[in-house]
Amino acid sequence: MQKLKTLLQDFSHRKIFWPLVAIAVVLLINLIITPSFFRIEIKNGHLFGSLIDILNRATPLIIMAIGMTLVIATGGIDISVGSIVAISGAIAATLIQTMPVPLAIVITLIAAIICGMWNGMLVSGIGIQPMIATLILMTVGRGVAQLITNGQIITINNNVYSFIGTGYLLGLPFAVFIAAAVILVIFFLTRKTAMGLFIESVGGNSISSKYAGIKAKRIIFQVYVICGICTGIAGLIISSNIKSADANNAGLWMELDAILATVIGGTSMSGGRFYIGGTVAGALFIQSLTTTIYSLGVPPETILVVKAVVIILVCLSQSNEFRSLLSGIANQRQKKVIKA
């Protein structure tokens, strides 16, 4: 019993604890309002249900947020991800009209890598502040995407390509497998090689890291590239899911969600320690919140307020100061009760 308690206590100190609690609360609200919410049935040979939907919908955000997490861990930020989503969607949609899907995908990913390299070069090479460096690509990127699509929405009629975003494998959405693969690869890269240590070290203190022999600039460059690739993959999933490339709106404001997911997951905006699990939980939380809002029939003009309140509450619950304030008040109450 005691052991279980300490185990629980230990877990509640983990960064992933609070986002998971938040998800649980959101899902519970759903369950109360729509009792069938947790039902998962098999339809047309694949799993089907709200939970699966959330999982499926969250994949692009999860993938992007993971890339963003690494960038934030180095003390940077990448606000160009929304535009990179648009670019990769546009390129893929244009290319598959004339070439085989795998080749188109490869070229798209190369383009995403180039975007990442561009950001990385501006930040680590020229030394421009990350937010401004990526602001440039944020502006230019959407322009480039529109240039590619000529400002029109390109509809994709390619079953192979649309499998990425809408297909099912072993009863689960294929995109979930992609996300799982990305999570695994990044997890392997950061926790089974020294990459993660280096990223955290550079984010924690880049001068010390340099003195210790870490090539800080190179690490910073690399995380922007990784972020580029992740975003490129997310762009592919998004465009394939709606079977079209929308240069104007694809990924619009997604950078904010990605940053939010990262921070809710426990990674600090000032760099240093990062938590991939936390980020995934954060992204899932954001998506379940969004889906909940849609299915609960919240009037669209109130969505923002609801979102704001939830975000602030979640972050308050993560704040030690707030919790100690609460427990302080609770203690006082108790004392008063005892006195009375």
Add this chain to the structure above:
Amino acid sequence: MAEKDIILQMKGISKYFPGVKALSNVDFTLKKGEIHALMGENGAGKSTLIKVLTGVHKLDDGEIYLHGKKITPKSPLDAQKSGISTVYQEVNLCPNLTVAENIFIGRQPKKNGNIDWNTMNEKAQKAMERLNIYIDVKQLLSSYSVAIQQMVAIARAVDISSGVLILDEPTSSLDNNEVKELFKIMNKLKEEGMGIIFVTHFLDQVYEVSDRITILRNGTLIGEYKVEELPRLELVSKMIGKELEVLEHMPKERKQKDEEDENYIIYAKGLGKKGSIEPFDLKIKKGEVIGLAGLLGSGRSETAKLLFGIDKSDEGVLYIDNKMFTSMYPKKAIDQGLAFCPEERKVEGIVGELTIRENIILAMQASKGIFKYIPMKKQQEIAQKYIELLNIVTPSMEQRIDKLSGGNQQKVILARWLSTEPKVLILDEPTRGIDVGSKTEIQKLILSLAAEGMTIIFISSELEEVVRCCDRVIVLRDRLQIGELTGDDLQESMIMKTIAEGGQ
């Protein structure tokens, strides 16, 4: 004991950090017009006591009385308002402000309600001159070395102080002359009736200025003594909790210059950087312990940084093991078997957010590259080995390094470089902030490493230490090599003499 003489009284102070009992039931009294030394090993709880007193940490138990009145400082601001001014162990100033501002921030002189910059600069200039430092106070703090920054912090505290002055290892990065200036000021303040709490690891300094000594060990109070009544050896054994056997002079066999052997492990030829260090030649043989001595800003650190490739040289070449290099950067230097333990621990050394284990293996991992990740078990072994070897006080190796005491942080950085098993180890002020016991341990370690064939470049402001460890000492002044001392010449007095005369 006359009650009215007591300025500050702390009773039954306890402070717990997760997994650490930093202070338990400690009493402390400070009298009017005394300098009170607070002594103890690394991690004994000295800084914590000070931080509790000044409201940085919330105390878990105990009471504080100032002038007989109970106080509960909630922040350094509170403490400052009630007349306690503090120089904390790490330099805690703002690098982006000028020296003058750092001294006066929060209490700037005003004219018609506006900050009067001219008066402020003048006053700051005077405050620094009082410490015998002549610098341009209108420059940013970051353009000065740690030592100067330390003096700025002292100048600030001295200027504020109105009852209690606390100095937590103020002398660790100062040289003798500056220490002398500081002591002059301290004595003057003492005569004015101020109470001064003084933390240091230099026994000489304790005996030079202090009136009383309070000793902490492992967060508990060992006792309070008059200086006259506590001989050195007893002080040390009370601090470390056992009889001291190591402190006597270590016999040192100096390696003699072997003129025939032309095989240098380090050979710098005309290496220099404009505006930073004049071109110099440096020849070091395998297994030598070579010291760099000089005053503040004489270019010792700069020489080391140039060798290690942190600063890029713009002329000359460097041979390491007879391999020629015209450009250098840290990774390359590490690959060539160099290691550099930098002087500014907080800025250049620790990565505060990482654990002790990670901080230790950082350099080793960097040289191995990303893909040869050291297995966790191996990491733990290495960390454990050095925690034991260097006697690092910590609840676990997974503790964040910035939760360690200053001296223990320094040991971790030392461990980082020792673990790379370098051929040439450059140590810039490695014993800064390290307690007497450990200091001797480290000196012994250096000597034994040298005996095993490691080459060591040793930079220290403590000439005694330099003399004790080095085979050869190079004296610098104004970014120029002005002399070299070996054999019997290698004595503190000779170094001083060279510095004073050499350049002329």
Add this chain to the structure above:
Amino acid sequence: VGCGSSSTTTSEAPASTEQTTQEAKTEEAPAAPVDEKIVIGFSQIGAESGWRTAETESIKKTCEEDPMIELKFSDAQQKQENQIKAIRTFIAQGVDAIALAPVVESGWETVFTEAKDAGIPIILLDRMAAVDESLYTTFIGSDFIEEGRRAAQYVIDTFGPDAEVNIVELQGTVGASAATDRQKGFADAIKDYSGYKIIKSQSGDFTRAKGKEVMEAFLKSDGDKIDVLYAHNDDMALGAVQAIEEYGLQPGKDIIIVGVDGVKDAFQAIADGKYNCTVECNPNLGPQLVQAVKDLKAGKTLEKWIKSDEDVYFGQKAIDALPTRTY
């Protein structure tokens, strides 16, 4: 105040035609020499949708093909303040007419007055501005409320006035006038039919991705009750069509789909039987704009509202129209 007369310093750089336009302007005489090019400054909202790009293209193309016209184009990136800046710039450059597709209705008073003071007529495109009638010359475009009504009419025609119909609505960007008006028009039209209920209404931000996502959520919560989907633009509806297919229902049959805009993809979807009706909102305003400017130059007075030709497309009519669609 007289901004047109301020620039005299940089004479070599620009083309001489502009120079003379400048002079013509300074006289502020309506009877400008006919052989001079007429300069139109056009401030577009942005390129947030294919529809708007089509509008831009139409205007650019018409102006290019017309030797009499020179176009100054400025993209406001969805920001009203940028449009105001653009209008100020046009005034400074001394154009002959300013065309504006206002991003919102309100807030134009000051800058329109400035244009009026400078003697430059303002022509509003596709959206109205809530200003005094004297401040603009004419409005070319359609009526969003009417579009909403037409969409509702189609639904009512399909099901009959007494049917019980559950409708879900995909709104445009919250606050956008197209969204507000199309919602209003639709709601007005079904008000009198008690069987017609909007059971869910949510914003899909005018995008396919959001349209699909929101529709998914609708389907999950109300799945089999939904009879009609009304979307404020075709893109959202097209996204929703995918969601419906993936849910296992047949769009166009199990759920009637009605959208607004008349983009080509919607026509294609109608042809494929997945879509029922699209209410046209014509972006090809170029010819009408150029004509209006020319009329103005010729001294004619224009109507206050030049309506664009629009229609409602469904069934065979849509399939027949498919090959001629340009956007």
Add this chain to the structure above:
Amino acid sequence: MKKKFHISQNNITIIATILLFFLLFLFGSVTYKGFFSPQVFLNLFIDNAYLITIATGLSFVIITGGIDLSVGALVALVSMISADLLNKGVHPVLVIVLVLILGIVFGAFQGTLICKFKIHPWIVTLGGMFLARGTAYLISTDSIVITDELFNNISKFKIPVFGKSYVSVSVVIALIVVMIAVYISKYTEFGRSIYAIGGGEQSALLMGLPVEQTKILVYVFCSFCTALGGLMFTFYMLSGYALHCNGMEMDAIAGCVVGGILLTGGYGYVIGPLFGVLSMGVIQTIIMFQGTLSSWWTKIAIGFLLLIFITLQRVIVIQKERNKTVIKTQRKTQKTQHNAQSIG
């Protein structure tokens, strides 16, 4: 500012910005007809007065090492509330006062969350952004026209500068705000504490500065400036609309950064945002005068010009810093000698 003027790490970026600003204006003048006129120049101020005010407020936050993403949304809220209240017949002066108080309260709310509960400013102000815009939606999703006489008069009031050219009331207010901000940043304890906190929050705390209080005040100041900027924007637009200034926070941040304020905190002059915003305004004006770019090329061109601008700025800064080290160390050598002699 009696202090002798010298180029330092602190002011080099802003000098570079001012230089580049005039170069850009020159470029526009020789390239486009009608560009070189007093009114075009003054329009830069008129069109950007609100942004200048907001960026100046924001620069305080950035100097402490924080950020405020809620500024754009707060402007929308301010415009909405003003329009709504005016429509309901509230006296315009009262509206102005109320709205400014709203700014203060909003800033205090965000500041408290950030400082008392140690939640990262990015998140708090992102929440604040949703909250402000969401509240604006709740008031109305339509845009509301302001017909109030006072607002209209202020909006149309022209202050002649020279000849026929003029500026608006907002420009004057904005310049006053900038001046006050410069004064605060340079001549008050509060202002200097902001820099200290940016240089190292922990250090500032240990030096006995009221860190928490100062930071909360900074957020209050920023939101107050934003509310004021929001009012100017409302004068400018004469309408309330929940979608006003969507994404404007990026413009404000970019204005600060281009004006030489370091996002990591501690460095930069608060006069910087003025020039940062003006520089971006020039870029935009050039693009508008260009007049043939399609929508996407507009985006690309803006980004490209911004890139050139920032890169040039970096180049100048790096160049100067390099020269600087040499000069400084030479001077120091003499002092060291002085020290050594006093020992010998």
